[in-house]
Amino acid sequence: MTGRARVFASDINTDYIIASRRKRESLDPQVLRRYLFEELDPDFAASIEPGDLLVAGKNFGCGSAMEVAVTAVAGAGIPAVLAPSFARTYYRNAVNNGLLPVVCDTRAIHEGDRLTVLRDQGLAVRNETTGEAIAAAALPKIMWEIIEAGGLVPYFRRHGDFRV
Amino acid sequence: MAGKTISEKILSAKSGEDARAGDVVVCRVDCALGTDGSAPMAIDYFEAMGGERIRDPRQIVFALDHYAPAPSRNTAALHQRMREFAALHGVALFEVGEGIGHQLIVESGRAVPGSLVVGADSHAVTYGALNAFATGIGSSDLAAIMIGGRIWLRVPESIKITLTGRLPAGVYPKDAALSLAGRLGSDGATYQALEFGGPGLPGLDLEDRLVLSNFAVEMGAKNGIFPADEGTFAYLHGRTATPFAPVTPDADARYSREISLELDALAPQVALPHRVDRVTTLADAAGTPVQMVYLGTCTGGRVRDFHQARDVLKAGGGIARGVQLVVTPASRAVLETLTRDGTLADFIALGAVIGTPGCGSCCGTCGAIPGDGVNVISTANRNFKGRMGNGQAAIYLASPASCAAAAVRGAIADPREVVP
Numbered sequence: 262m263t264g265r266a267r268v269f270a271s272d273i274n275t276d277y278i279i280a281s282r283r284k285r286e287s288l289d290p291q292v293l294r295r296y297l298f299e300e301l302d303p304d305f306a307a308s309i310e311p312g313d314l315l316v317a318g319k320n321f322g323c324g325s326a327m328e329v330a331v332t333a334v335a336g337a338g339i340p341a342v343l344a345p346s347f348a349r350t351y352y353r354n355a356v357n358n359g360l361l362p363v364v365c366d367t368r369a370i371h372e373g374d375r376l377t378v379l380r381d382q383g384l385a386v387r388n389e390t391t392g393e394a395i396a397a398a399a400l401p402k403i404m405w406e407i408i409e410a411g412g413l414v415p416y417f418r419r420h421g422d423f424r425v
Numbered sequence: 426m427a428g429k430t431i432s433e434k435i436l437s438a439k440s441g442e443d444a445r446a447g448d449v450v451v452c453r454v455d456c457a458l459g460t461d462g463s464a465p466m467a468i469d470y471f472e473a474m475g476g477e478r479i480r481d482p483r484q485i486v487f488a489l490d491h492y493a494p495a496p497s498r499n500t501a502a503l504h505q506r507m508r509e510f511a512a513l514h515g516v517a518l519f520e521v522g523e524g525i526g527h528q529l530i531v532e533s534g535r536a537v538p539g540s541l542v543v544g545a546d547s548h549a550v551t552y553g554a555l556n557a558f559a560t561g562i563g564s565s566d567l568a569a570i571m572i573g574g575r576i577w578l579r580v581p582e583s584i585k586i587t588l589t590g591r592l593p594a595g596v597y598p599k600d601a602a603l604s605l606a607g608r609l610g611s612d613g614a615t616y617q618a619l620e621f622g623g624p625g626l627p628g629l630d631l632e633d634r635l636v637l638s639n640f641a642v643e644m645g646a647k648n649g650i651f652p653a654d655e656g657t658f659a660y661l662h663g664r665t666a667t668p669f670a671p672v673t674p675d676a677d678a679r680y681s682r683e684i685s686l687e688l689d690a691l692a693p694q695v696a697l698p699h700r701v702d703r704v705t706t707l708a709d710a711a712g713t714p715v716q717m718v719y720l721g722t723c724t725g726g727r728v729r730d731f732h733q734a735r736d737v738l739k740a741g742g743g744i745a746r747g748v749q750l751v752v753t754p755a756s757r758a759v760l761e762t763l764t765r766d767g768t769l770a771d772f773i774a775l776g777a778v779i780g781t782p783g784c785g786s787c788c789g790t791c792g793a794i795p796g797d798g799v800n801v802i803s804t805a806n807r808n809f810k811g812r813m814g815n816g817q818a819a820i821y822l823a824s825p826a827s828c829a830a831a832a833v834r835g836a837i838a839d840p841r842e843v844v845p
């Protein structure tokens with residue numbers, strides 16, 4: 262997949278991704294996507310193009326485990342999030358919803374860079390704007406299977422349970 | 426082969442595999458909690474996955490706590506949906522006013538030593554105090570558990586935290602938790618378990634340990650687990666009929682890091698806005714004016730927390746002018762105890778606002794919301810911008826006694842100075 266980098270800082274918590282009070286009124290990703298990151302940048306949500314890639318510093322998605330912080334991102338047509346580390350609940354919610362979490366060094370990525378995420382064997386990222394290649398951590402087998410299926414919903418529809 | 430940590434042992438038992446840090450295993454879950462913040466979505470996932478019946482309804486618990494009582498038509502509809510689903514499938518449901526799901530899991534004896542208890546809410550880590558492997562999960566995970574009874578988990582590396590000494594007077598488990606969060610940072614334990622131990626353990630009883638386990642997630646940890654001892658068994662006595670076996674770490678277990686926490690060397694702490702790990706000693710922030718004081722949450726809403734706060738308030742001569750004190754018990758059982766022993770009457774006489782047992786003002790979804798420019802000091806575990814429903818307020822986190830001292834002075838103050 263190739264997309265435009267949308268860059269955020271470190272320690273972005275789930276309340277910054279989508280405010281708790283928003284999910285009180287709706288759980289629909291197509292509604293919630295309009296409020297993505299509103300606390301940090303009120304204009305951000307309107308500027309998202311499908312295929313954009315979120316890029317952040319360490320500890321992305323810390324704070325509450327609320328899954329709408331993933332589904333609102335996926336619902337906006339963002340297929341992957343790149344960060345050197347994720348909060349564990351965000352990471353597992355991403356996997357379970359088919360949003361690819363890419364653990365890699367993001368320091369040399371700038372707002373608007375064109376990035377390609379290669380998913381052949383393991384994971385790698387290429388910054389098309391700078392020509393730089395960035396190594397990414399591989400995903401364990403069961404996580405791959407869930408992401409490849411498109412998330413836990415299609416996975417369970419197909420298999421009825423974990424295949425272990 | 427090296428020995429195992431508590432976490433590795435529990436996840437080995439629950440997966441039937443030789444689970445080691447870094448492995449991803451599929452585990453059988455003993456109990457799973459869904460709240461009104463997560464269960465409605467889990468029901469959507471359940472239906473989307475083609476779920477028809479719940480594999481073992483006794484495994485699942487719902488709690489109406491985050492929007493209690495429902496502050497809007499939409500949240501009332503979420504509650505209705507949960508009630509109907511729970512009735513249809515025979516799932517236990519804690520009603521509005523019964524309290525915070527995490528507190529109720531603990532009070533009802535659903536987390537026992539050696540068990541795997543998960544919750545679709547990040548503070549499910551709280552039950553680690555009971556020697557359970559306890560961690561926060563997502564709504565989709567909860568749906569998968571409803572259908573198949575299992576969850577995939579990465580086995581965490583463990584950080585060993587050795588507690589020594591005893592907390593001095595005026596210093597509380599919350600201060601220990603804040604100090605640890607300050608030292609480790611909000612991502613200092615990401616993907617890892619905190620495993621508590623050491624000679625300081627007997628000085629902390631089960632309710633003290635709940636505070637430390639609750640805070641594990643503020644350092645990014647997957648769980649914060651204690652060994653079981655007499656205090657654990659005493660707490661569980663009469664609460665559960667489930668047989669359990671305490672799990673201890675092997676002497677040669679492997680830890681990613683070892684930290685020692687000297688309880689006797691601690692002074693009152695405070696987390697400054699808007700980060701849980703911006704921790705300093707309370708003395709550094711002394712004099713900062715506050716207009717709202719919040720006593721409650723799954724960190725600081727138990728009986729002893731209110732006793733400690735009440736004692737400081739009474740000794741200090743009451744609430745300062747211009748300060749709103751909001752009291753929200755973690756559960757109805759807590760409220761009942763406070764009613765019986767006169768603490769509630771004390772708070773009312775002092776001018777406190779009493780909220781429905783539940784999450785209350787903690788995350789801005791119901792309860793009192795601070796105004797623009799207001800400084801709040803709270804017994805909660807999070808102080809992100811906007812956390813209490815207003816991004817223009819600033820939240821400080823401290824122990825119940827320190828919060829009460831601030832209510833007395835109208836400014837952040839050391840409780841040891843208010844109660845000499």
Ligand code: SF4
Nearest residue numbers: 548722723784787788
């Ligand atoms: S009291 Fe606060 S931290 Fe605890 S479960 Fe409720 S909202 Fe979350």
